Amino acid sequence: xxxxxxxxxxxxxxxxxxxxxxxxxxxxxxxxxxxxxxxxxxxxxxxxxxxxxxxxxxxxxxxxxxxxxxxxxxxxxxxxxxxxxxxxxxxxxxxxxxxxxxxxxxxxxxxxxxxxxxxxxxxxxxxxxxxxxxxxxxxxxxxxxxxxxxxxxxxxxxxxxxxxxxxxxxxxxxxxxxxxxxxxxxxxxxxxxxxxxxxxxxxxxxxxxxxxxxxxxxxxxxxxxxxxxxxxxxxxxxxxxxxxxxxxxxxxxxxxxxxxxxxxxxxxxxxxxxxxxxxxxxxxxxxxxxxxxxxxxxxxxxxxxxxxxxxxxxxxxxxxxxxxxxxxxxxxxxx
Numbered sequence: 001x002x003x004x005x006x007x008x009x010x011x012x013x014x015x016x017x018x019x020x021x022x023x024x025x026x027x028x029x030x031x032x033x034x035x036x037x038x039x040x041x042x043x044x045x046x047x048x049x050x051x052x053x054x055x056x057x058x059x060x061x062x063x064x065x066x067x068x069x070x071x072x073x074x075x076x077x078x079x080x081x082x083x084x085x086x087x088x089x090x091x092x093x094x095x096x097x098x099x100x101x102x103x104x105x106x107x108x109x110x111x112x113x114x115x116x117x118x119x120x121x122x123x124x125x126x127x128x129x130x131x132x133x134x135x136x137x138x139x140x141x142x143x144x145x146x147x148x149x150x151x152x153x154x155x156x157x158x159x160x161x162x163x164x165x166x167x168x169x170x171x172x173x174x175x176x177x178x179x180x181x182x183x184x185x186x187x188x189x190x191x192x193x194x195x196x197x198x199x200x201x202x203x204x205x206x207x208x209x210x211x212x213x214x215x216x217x218x219x220x221x222x223x224x225x226x227x228x229x230x231x232x233x234x235x236x237x238x239x240x241x242x243x244x245x246x247x248x249x250x251x252x253x254x255x256x257x258x259x260x261x262x263x264x265x266x267x268x269x270x271x272x273x274x275x276x277x278x279x280x281x282x283x284x285x286x287x288x289x290x291x292x293x294x295x296x297x298x299x300x301x302x303x304x305x306x307x308x309x310x311x312x313x314x315x316x317x318x319x320x321x322x323x324x325x326x327x328x329x330x331x332x333x334x335x
Contacts, residue, residue, distance in 0.1 A: 029081050030307065030318050031056040031064070032327055038066070040083070043307060045318075045327040049083035060096035063087070063115065076104070078117070087117035098130035101149060112136070112151075121151040133165060135183065146170075146183075155185040167199035167219055178206075180221075189221045197234055201253065205232035205240070216240075216255070225255035236268035239287060250274070250287075259289040270302035273321065284308075284323075293323035 029040040029048055038056035040049040054074060055067035063078045068089040077089035078097075093105040101112040101120065111123030112131075127139035135146045135154060145157035146165075162181075163171040169180040169188065179191030195207035195214070203216040203224060215227030231243040239250045239258055249261035250269075265277035273284040273292065283295030284303075301309035303321060310317050315329025 029059050029064070030309075030327065031058060031316075033316060033329075040064075040081075041318075041327050043305075043326060045325075048081070049079070057094075057096060060098065061100070061115070063097050063102070065094035065096065065102070078102070086115075087113065095130060098132065099134070099149070101131055101136075103128045103130065103136075110138075112149075120149075121147070129164060133183075135165060137162065137164060154183070155181070163198045165198075167202060169199055169204075169219060171196045171198060171204070180204075189217075197232075201235040201238070203235055203240075203253070205234065214242075225251070234268065236270065237272070237287075239269050239274070241266045241268065241274075248276075258287060259285070267300075267302060270304065271306070271321065273303055275300040275302070275308075282310075292321075293319070 028042050030043070031038055032041055032051070034051040037051035038053040039047055039051035040056070042048050053066040053068060054070055057065040059081060063080060063086065065076050066079050067074050067076050069075055075089035076091045076094035077085050078087035078094065080086050091104040091106055092108070095103040097115065101114060103110050104113050104123070106123040109123040110125045110128040111119055112121040114120050125138040125140060129137040131149065134148060137144055138147050138157060140157040142160070143157040144159045144162040145153055146155040148154050159172045161173040165183060168182055171178050172181050174191045177191035178193040178196035179187055180189035182188050193206045193208055194210045197205040199219060203218055205214050206217050207214045208227070213227040214229045214232040215223055216225035216232065218224045229242040229244060233241045235253065238253055241248050242251055242261070244261045247261035248263045248266040249257060250259040252258050263276040263278060264280070267275040269287065272286060275282050276285050276295070278295040281295040282297045282300040283291055284293040286292050297310040297312055299311040306321055307318050307326060310319055312329070317328050318326040320326055
């Protein structure tokens with residue numbers, strides 16, 4: 001399943017070299033790897049589900065996808081937060097639940113199951129995304145469209161590239177230019193951008209000329225923040241990362257500097273903190289630009305429910321918002 005689809009630069013929420021990665025789920029359980037087996041700890045670092053799975057994902061809507069078996073015999077099922085299998089392993093791959101459905105792969109094709117494990121949308125797509133606002137993007141023979149929760153084609157697969165819906169609009173590419181459609185499939189903003197992102201907080205980053213600067217438009221297509229940035233990314237919590245002369249800073253919804261460009265790389269704000277890269281390592285800043293968790297990690301995730309995932313070397317751990325380890329790769333740390 002696609003985790004993030006790029007339409008030239010469907011910027012989503014990721015900045016720079018993408019050394020940061022997704023936020024942990026809001027569940028009280030976190031996946032950890034112990035000597036090649038995955039289990040789950042709670043937010044105190046205490047094991048709730050012992051290490052026993054070949055692979056494990058974060059919880060979403062009370063369930064998590066886990067892999068049982070190795071090689072050709074590996075199959076994906078779903079457990080609840082007591083570690084009990086509620087959807088028996090029978091799929092090649094499985095994604096997180098969203099809006100009551102999860103994408104699963106069988107015989108190389110993707111479909112969707114409900115929380116009881118019933119296949120409610122047959123596995124007939126080459127690729128899919130999770131449901132959002134009642135729609136999921138699907139790919140059929142190289143073309144993209146959208147389906148509803150009954151599997152009906154709301155927008156038939158017809159686009160070579162298409163982003164996800166946000167603020168009621170999705171970016172699409174036609175003859176090398178990006179425009180926007182609404183949820184009925186109607187073209188509401190004509191294709192005229194060489195690069196464009198999905199909308200967030202009422203604005204989307206766009207570029208008109210291939211080597212030109214980037215700015216922001218509103219949902220009417222009006223340029224509301226002047227095009228003057230080398231790169232620009234989506235807004236989150238009233239701030240957006242932008243690049244000037246190779247460094248990343250943050251602007252507010254009016255285009256004014258919150259934090260001047262100074263970082264090698266950065267990610268979006270979540271729960272008041274944003275990951276930034278300083279001298280090759282990742283840490284976290286607040287909206288005043290103060291480093292509140294020192295740059296010491298090789299990779300980091302966004303905060304969710306007060307917890308963020310971090311990596312040092314090949315080990316996965318979790319920290320709280322003051323930078324204390326909840327779980328170190330080498331063992332639990334009880335707070």
